[in-house]
Amino acid sequence: xxxxxxxxxxxxxxxxxxxxxxxxxxxxxxxxxxxxxxxxxxxxxxxxxxxxxxxxxxxxxxxxxxxxxxxxxxxxxxxxxxxxxxxxxxxxxxxxxxxxxxxxxxxxxxxxxxxxxxxxxxxxxxxxxxxxxxxxxxxxxxxxxxxxxxxxxxxxxxxxxxxxxxxxxx
Amino acid sequence: xxxxxxxxxxxxxxxxxxxxxxxxxxxxxxxxxxxxxxxxxxxxxxxxxxxxxxxxxxxxxxxxxxxxxxxxxxxxxxxxxxxxxxxxxxxxxxxxxxxxxxxxxxxxxxxxxxxxxxxxxxxxxxxxxxxxxxxxxxxxxxxxxxxxxxxxxxxxxxxxxxxxxxxxxxxxxxxxxxxxxxxxxxxxxxxxxxxxxxxxxxxxxxxxxxxxxxxxxxxxxxxxxxxxxxxxxxxxxxxxxxxxxxxxxxxxxxxxxxxxxxxxxxxxxxxxxxxxxxxxxxxxxxxxxxxxxxxxxxxxxxxxxxxxxxxxxxxxxxxxxxxxxxxxxxxxxxxxxxxxxxxxxxxxxxxxxxxxxxxxxxxxxxxxxxxxxxxxxxxxxxxxxxxxxxxxxxxxxxxxxxxxxxxxxxxxxxxxxxxxxxxxxxxxxxx
Numbered sequence: 001x002x003x004x005x006x007x008x009x010x011x012x013x014x015x016x017x018x019x020x021x022x023x024x025x026x027x028x029x030x031x032x033x034x035x036x037x038x039x040x041x042x043x044x045x046x047x048x049x050x051x052x053x054x055x056x057x058x059x060x061x062x063x064x065x066x067x068x069x070x071x072x073x074x075x076x077x078x079x080x081x082x083x084x085x086x087x088x089x090x091x092x093x094x095x096x097x098x099x100x101x102x103x104x105x106x107x108x109x110x111x112x113x114x115x116x117x118x119x120x121x122x123x124x125x126x127x128x129x130x131x132x133x134x135x136x137x138x139x140x141x142x143x144x145x146x147x148x149x150x151x152x153x154x155x156x157x158x159x160x161x162x163x164x165x166x167x168x169x170x
Numbered sequence: 171x172x173x174x175x176x177x178x179x180x181x182x183x184x185x186x187x188x189x190x191x192x193x194x195x196x197x198x199x200x201x202x203x204x205x206x207x208x209x210x211x212x213x214x215x216x217x218x219x220x221x222x223x224x225x226x227x228x229x230x231x232x233x234x235x236x237x238x239x240x241x242x243x244x245x246x247x248x249x250x251x252x253x254x255x256x257x258x259x260x261x262x263x264x265x266x267x268x269x270x271x272x273x274x275x276x277x278x279x280x281x282x283x284x285x286x287x288x289x290x291x292x293x294x295x296x297x298x299x300x301x302x303x304x305x306x307x308x309x310x311x312x313x314x315x316x317x318x319x320x321x322x323x324x325x326x327x328x329x330x331x332x333x334x335x336x337x338x339x340x341x342x343x344x345x346x347x348x349x350x351x352x353x354x355x356x357x358x359x360x361x362x363x364x365x366x367x368x369x370x371x372x373x374x375x376x377x378x379x380x381x382x383x384x385x386x387x388x389x390x391x392x393x394x395x396x397x398x399x400x401x402x403x404x405x406x407x408x409x410x411x412x413x414x415x416x417x418x419x420x421x422x423x424x425x426x427x428x429x430x431x432x433x434x435x436x437x438x439x440x441x442x443x444x445x446x447x448x449x450x451x452x453x454x455x456x457x458x459x460x461x462x463x464x465x466x467x468x469x470x471x472x473x474x475x476x477x478x479x480x481x482x483x484x485x486x487x488x489x490x491x492x493x494x495x496x497x498x499x500x501x502x503x504x505x506x507x508x509x510x511x512x513x514x515x516x517x518x519x520x521x522x523x524x525x526x527x528x529x530x531x532x533x534x535x536x537x538x539x540x541x542x543x544x545x546x547x548x549x550x551x552x553x554x555x556x557x558x559x560x561x562x563x564x565x566x567x568x569x570x571x572x573x574x575x576x577x578x579x580x581x582x583x584x585x586x587x588x589x590x591x592x593x594x595x596x597x598x599x600x601x
Contacts, residue, residue: 011231012231013213013216013228013231039325039326040325040328041234041326041327042230042231042234042237042327042328043231043233043234043327044234044235044237044326044327044328045234046234046278046282047234047316047326047327049309049313050312050313050316050317050326051326053313062596063596064596064597064598065596065597065598066596066598066599066600067599076600080600080601081596081598081599081600081601082598082599082600082601083596083597083598084597084598084599085596085597095234097596098596098598099293099295102295103294103295103298106295106298106299107298107305107306107309116596118596118598126212126213126216127212127215127216
């Protein structure tokens, strides 16, 4: 069983909100990842709880409002940020990743290391693909994430890589 | 009587959510509204031009909690439009997968949103410290249901194996036998969960309002998947192809979501609606659970929807064990789904955890979607929540602002609404 999991979060139908899912698919396509668990959890943020349980390390990629320039990527841990989300708890569908990690900690099943990669969106409008501000940085994002995970590019990927249409959901 | 001014309000329109607005002065209600200011997301427009083979995958992204349900409603509509027949095995596996999502959603709702209310905590996070055994039981159930959906759908959420005519990948018999063992084991945990809720059920407000309930109905089965549309107001059932004549969608000034009505000004869908229509068809363990709570057909306290969800957790596991026995006795037969496009229109209807869900699609002769209509359960409950507010608030106005606010929040929660679940971005500041 793999000890490290990589999770892509977000909704590819909502422009840059889907960047986590897009980067996860690109990682699969361009890098050797045997021994890692790669999970597209889409907008089911609470499922993170189950995927990270009892692992040593989790890397989570998500769209993040950080008051930065669109396209900025930041690597951070839970301790380095404070959530600004307003959660009223009226619906299951409100989610806060940081609370899910706190719950995992209190259950005693949280990985020792959780690294978050947040990417500042330019737009999370319905129906669009990734914005240019993010698309032109995809290689940089992948390089940083791959370095975090010590991944090597697939030998063939430089010339065989099929560019997924940003916003593809499958 | 003191002034009451409640405004449970979300600032961001993008993320949507519902707002509770109450203003009262000296016992007179001046304003009382359930508002849904969610930004429309036009999923129906997004599927236009897309292939009939992709619809179920696209619409699964509408919701992170009911992604299987949306996929199944879509695939049923696509197969209806294309005139595709599916095997008994495919049908049974889809129902099995659908049950996984019912358990996932109900256990999450009762455990993460309702239990903290009843145990006096703000959320499940502090509950894990104050009531660790309860939370561990809930998480065990929720984790199993996630892995169950992954086994059949290929992913915990947003399934990828559902294809027109069948599945792209079938579970192995050994995996289904393992699932059967785990489901047999989880029934004990479900009874523990039921007993926890039973010990707290007196804390649910005693509020009743005569209500029209609507759900799928099928002979001899407490159905979540097949059947016609039934109402507690009439013995007649309506074919799912005429769902628009049931929902009668309309718009209101204070909500961007569409509202619905059938025989009255509003109706309710969800676990309590299903119970009120099909409650006499529960399997033995589920019936025993309903009896423990004294839950009987005709219950019209909306807060009891949470109890009906507990009963349904047992029902779906019990029926899944029957389905698994049938599947395993025949053995899993390899099948390759075959589907050719043709022009046509189809309807798919299933019960989402939070109520009846309708999808309609029309396709051209290349199999490209030319029209879509999706009618979700939460929208069907909005008018009913408003009517509950109007009946309940005058009864509780003397309890003060904090209590009124809590009781109304609990009322909204009891409907288990799906409000704006399609975005889950982080919103952080660095410290």
